[in-house]
Amino acid sequence: MKRFQWKLGLNMSLLLTCIVLPGRLVRLYLGDENVPNLVASETVIFLMCVVSWISLQWCMRTPRLSARWLRVLLAVLGCIFFTTIFNLLSPFEDFPNTPLIPMPLPNRLIILAMRGVMVGVLMLVAYLYVEQQEKIQFTRMQLEQLKQENLAVQLSSLRQQINPHFLFNSLNVLKSGAREEWVKDYVMQLAHVYRYLLRHNHEANLVTVAEEMDFIRAYLYILNERFEDGLQVVIRLTPAAETRRLPVLALQLVLENAVKHNVVALARPLFIDIYQENGSLVVKNNVQPKKGGYQGMEIGSGIGLKNLTERYRLLAQKSPSITHTPQYFIVQLPLLD
Numbered sequence: 001m002k003r004f005q006w007k008l009g010l011n012m013s014l015l016l017t018c019i020v021l022p023g024r025l026v027r028l029y030l031g032d033e034n035v036p037n038l039v040a041s042e043t044v045i046f047l048m049c050v051v052s053w054i055s056l057q058w059c060m061r062t063p064r065l066s067a068r069w070l071r072v073l074l075a076v077l078g079c080i081f082f083t084t085i086f087n088l089l090s091p092f093e094d095f096p097n098t099p100l101i102p103m104p105l106p107n108r109l110i111i112l113a114m115r116g117v118m119v120g121v122l123m124l125v126a127y128l129y130v131e132q133q134e135k136i137q138f139t140r141m142q143l144e145q146l147k148q149e150n151l152a153v154q155l156s157s158l159r160q161q162i163n164p165h166f167l168f169n170s171l172n173v174l175k176s177g178a179r180e181e182w183v184k185d186y187v188m189q190l191a192h193v194y195r196y197l198l199r200h201n202h203e204a205n206l207v208t209v210a211e212e213m214d215f216i217r218a219y220l221y222i223l224n225e226r227f228e229d230g231l232q233v234v235i236r237l238t239p240a241a242e243t244r245r246l247p248v249l250a251l252q253l254v255l256e257n258a259v260k261h262n263v264v265a266l267a268r269p270l271f272i273d274i275y276q277e278n279g280s281l282v283v284k285n286n287v288q289p290k291k292g293g294y295q296g297m298e299i300g301s302g303i304g305l306k307n308l309t310e311r312y313r314l315l316a317q318k319s320p321s322i323t324h325t326p327q328y329f330i331v332q333l334p335l336l337d
Contacts (some may be wrong), residue, residue: 012126013049016119042088044164048086049119052079056123060131075124080116087112113243177237186225192218200248206315206336209281210242212251219252223259230264233272241276247311251281253304258285280321280332287329305331 024038087108103111107166196215200207213235220233233255255272262285264270272285309319312334321332 003166015045044090052082076120079120083116084112155221189218189221205248206245207248236275254283284330
C-alpha cells in the first residue's frame with residue numbers, strides 16, 4: 001500500500017505539473033517562451049507538488065490531532081505554504097501569460113494562495129481515495145482471516161467429535177483385554193491424562209492448582225512406569241495453595257522440560273521438588289544435562305518456556321521466574337487469584 005501511495009503521489013505531481021504545459025509549449029513554438037525557463041520552472045513545480053503530497057500525508061496521519069477537520073485544514077495550509085515558498089524562492093517564471101514576479105507582493109501572495117488551495121484540494125481527494133482503498137483492503141483481510149478461523153474451528157470441532165470417541169473406545173478395549181493389574185492402571189491413568197488434555201484444549205484457560213495436580217499425578221504415573229526409580233518427585237503443597245489458579249498445563253510443561261533436558265536413570269536419578277513459596281508454585285530439579293541439553297542454552301531460551309512466559313503476560317501481566325545454577329534449575333510459577 002505504501003508503494004501505491006508513492007506511485008499515486010508522483011502521478012498527481014506529474015499531472016499538476018503538466019496542466020499548464022500545453023500552453024507553454026505553444027508559447028515556446030511562437031518564440032514567447034525559452035527552453036531553460038520552461039524546463040526549470042516545470043521542475044520546480046514538480047518538486048513543489050511532491051513536497052506538498054508528503055506534507056499532506058503527514059498532516060492527515062499525525063496522531064497529535066484527533067479532530068479530522070483540523071487535519072484537513074492543516075493539510076491544505078501546508079500545500080499553500082509550500083506552493084508559496086517554492087514560488088518566492090524560485091527565480092523562474094511559472095506563468096508567462098500572466099507573470100507573477102513583477103506583481104506587487106500582496107497580489108502575488110493571493111494568486112499563490114489560490115493555487116495552493118487548488119493543489120491541496122486535488123491532492124486531498126487523491127489521499128482520501130488512497131485511504132478508502134486501505135480501509136477496503138483491511139476489511140477484506142479481516143473477512144479472509146475470519147473465514148480461515150471459522151474453517152479452523154469447524155475442523156477442530158470435527159476432530160474433537162471423532163478423536164475422543166475413537167481414543168477412549170480403544171483404551172477401554174485395551175483395558176478389558178489386559179490381564180495384569182499394572183496394565184489396567186496404566187490405561188486408566190493414560191485415559192485420565194488425555195481426558196484432561198481434551199477438556200482444556202485452549203491456551204488461555206486458567207485452572208486451579210488442585211485440578212492441575214490431579215492431572216500431574218496421572219502424568220507422573222505414566223513417567224514413573226517409563227523411568228521407574230530414575231524419576232523422584234516430591235510434592236509439598238498446602239490446601240490454601242491448591243485453591244489458587246495457574247495457566248492450564250503450565251506445571252506439566254515445566255516437568256516435561258526437566259525430563260527432556262536431563263539424564264533420567266536409575267544410576268543418576270532426577271529429583272524434582274514441587275512446593276509453594278511466596279505466592280508461587282516452585283519446581284526445582286537437579287541439573288544433570290543430556291548432551292545438547294542445558295549446556296550453552298540461555299535461561300528461558302526454550303520455546304516451551306517462552307510460550308509459557310507469553311501466556312502469563314497475556315493472562316495476568318506477570319511472568320515466571322527462572323533460575324539456573326550449576327546444581328539446580330528452578331522455575332517459579334506465579335499463583336493467580
